[in-house]
Amino acid sequence: MSIFEYNGSALIAMVGKNCFAIASDRRLGVQLQTIATDFQRIYKFHDRLFMGLSGLATDAQTLYQRLVFRHKLYQLREERDMKPETFASLVSALLYEKRFGPYFCQPVIAGLSDENKPFICTMDSIGAKELAKDFVVAGTASESLYGACEAVFKPDMEPEELFETVSQALLSSVDRDCLSGWGGHIYVVTPTEIKERILKGRMD
Amino acid sequence: MSKSAVDVPPMGGFNFDLCRRNDMLAKKGVNPPSFRKTGTTIVGIVFQDGIILGADTRATEGPIVCDKNCEKIHYMAPNIYCCGAGTAADTEAVTDMVSSQLQLHRYHTGRESRVITALTLLKKHLFNYQGYVSAALVLGGVDCTGPHLHTIYPHGSTDTLPFATMGSGSLAAMAIFESKYREGLNRDEGIKLVCEAICSGVFNDLGSGSNVDVCVITKGHKEYLRNHMLPNPRTYISSRGYTFPKKTEVLITKITPLKDKEVVIEGGDAMEE
Numbered sequence: 510m511s512i513f514e515y516n517g518s519a520l521i522a523m524v525g526k527n528c529f530a531i532a533s534d535r536r537l538g539v540q541l542q543t544i545a546t547d548f549q550r551i552y553k554f555h556d557r558l559f560m561g562l563s564g565l566a567t568d569a570q571t572l573y574q575r576l577v578f579r580h581k582l583y584q585l586r587e588e589r590d591m592k593p594e595t596f597a598s599l600v601s602a603l604l605y606e607k608r609f610g611p612y613f614c615q616p617v618i619a620g621l622s623d624e625n626k627p628f629i630c631t632m633d634s635i636g637a638k639e640l641a642k643d644f645v646v647a648g649t650a651s652e653s654l655y656g657a658c659e660a661v662f663k664p665d666m667e668p669e670e671l672f673e674t675v676s677q678a679l680l681s682s683v684d685r686d687c688l689s690g691w692g693g694h695i696y697v698v699t700p701t702e703i704k705e706r707i708l709k710g711r712m713d
Numbered sequence: 714m715s716k717s718a719v720d721v722p723p724m725g726g727f728n729f730d731l732c733r734r735n736d737m738l739a740k741k742g743v744n745p746p747s748f749r750k751t752g753t754t755i756v757g758i759v760f761q762d763g764i765i766l767g768a769d770t771r772a773t774e775g776p777i778v779c780d781k782n783c784e785k786i787h788y789m790a791p792n793i794y795c796c797g798a799g800t801a802a803d804t805e806a807v808t809d810m811v812s813s814q815l816q817l818h819r820y821h822t823g824r825e826s827r828v829i830t831a832l833t834l835l836k837k838h839l840f841n842y843q844g845y846v847s848a849a850l851v852l853g854g855v856d857c858t859g860p861h862l863h864t865i866y867p868h869g870s871t872d873t874l875p876f877a878t879m880g881s882g883s884l885a886a887m888a889i890f891e892s893k894y895r896e897g898l899n900r901d902e903g904i905k906l907v908c909e910a911i912c913s914g915v916f917n918d919l920g921s922g923s924n925v926d927v928c929v930i931t932k933g934h935k936e937y938l939r940n941h942m943l944p945n946p947r948t949y950i951s952s953r954g955y956t957f958p959k960k961t962e963v964l965i966t967k968i969t970p971l972k973d974k975e976v977v978i979e980g981g982d983a984m985e986e
Contacts, residue, residue: 610732
């Protein structure tokens with residue numbers, strides 16, 4: 510059994526027109542037993558930068574705490590928020606530092622960079638960045654997620670349409686994965702507001 | 714937090730803190746994850762005016778394609794580029810690191826970087842880690858001593874060649890080079906040969922795919938042709954797209970309005986006394 514399948518997770522980030530959406534499932538399990546149905550996988554670093562962490566939950570929480578520390582230090586020194594591209598390089602460096610004893614996490618980073626252009630990126634567990642222009646996925650359901658997103662993605666979607674698309678892709682993929690699911694948690698971020706929604710899904 | 718985490722970062726380089734825990738997990742039957750590899754076909758040739766490098770653009774994670782258009786030709790210096798195959802994080806980290814070292818060396822010496830310098834820095838690093846840093850590279854560039862093309866293996870051995878291929882698609886690409894390469898190719902013939910070699914990797918090797926990137930380096934000039942050829946377009950997109958008339962069921966909605974942050978530039982009076 511792979512270490513990534515210990516807790517189970519599903520994450521998507523998708524780009525729309527001057528907005529982005531980042532979504533995750535809500536299950537926390539220990540192999541086949543579910544121990545929580547409201548687990549938070551997506552963290553907000555500042556108003557325009559979100560990161561989701563899939564994989565081993567303990568490493569995800571440790572990595573999040575280390576990154577919050579580094580980001581707060583940056584805010585103190587630079588007196589401004591970190592740009593998503595810079596943050597992605599920081600995460601990549603932190604993960605590559607542990608190249609021979611890695612954190613068992615796959616981050617998905619989403620943010621609005623200069624001129625409100627959406628930025629998304631994912632990495633494998635040792636920090637190999639993948640910058641995509643359309644969508645990125647991570648987690649135990651990633652194979653279904655790739656297929657679902659490829660099929661329903663359209664460029665330049667408005668926030669409401671983007672929300673529907675990401676929700677449908679997420680819910681249909683986690684329905685085919687035993688280790689993730691129990692609802693969905695989705696953030697749709699535009700330059701003027703953050704909409705956070707909890708989705709109703711199959712509770713099995 | 715322990716003291717070592719507060720010094721940020723203490724010395725750079727690799728950190729082996731989690732190795733003991735990961736070994737313990739491995740003994741309990743929990744397998745370590747597979748890393749993203751760039752399955753890959755990467756090639757380079759020497760032509761009459763310099764070097765042409767070529768690469769495909771597929772990145773794989775096990776059997777799944779995780780990036781359909783990644784960049785495998787990395788910048789090292791204005792006159793030197795390097796293609797990377799193997800574990801994606803290793804090729805990116807090692808080429809970034811040597812690129813910074815070359816920049817510092819340029820500042821120190823005041824001269825254009827030589828390809829042999831990049832080669833020595835790369836092979837030293839890779840040999841130091843005894844092949845565990847899994848990066849197989851094709852390094853090419855034009856400096857004051859002429860055009861140079863080298864291959865570097867993960868254990869640190871190097872070859873200097875007129876035409877080179879690396880990666881899982883290297884046999885397919887080498888077949889094209891062995892039959893069609895000759896000395897003194899001009900620019901168009903060189904690009905055509907490189908594209909043909911990469912395409913043979915793309916179509917015959919399962920670890921390579923998508924598009925062809927080409928980089929032409931000549932004395933004093935370089936051209937990075939990103940996505941020079943797109944032999945695998947996506948033709949099956951439904952033009953109407955998918956609409957979802959039945960809305961997703963939402964349990965809770967929370968809206969946080971964002972205000973535009975005002976940037977206040979102070980007038981510089983604070984220090985005046």
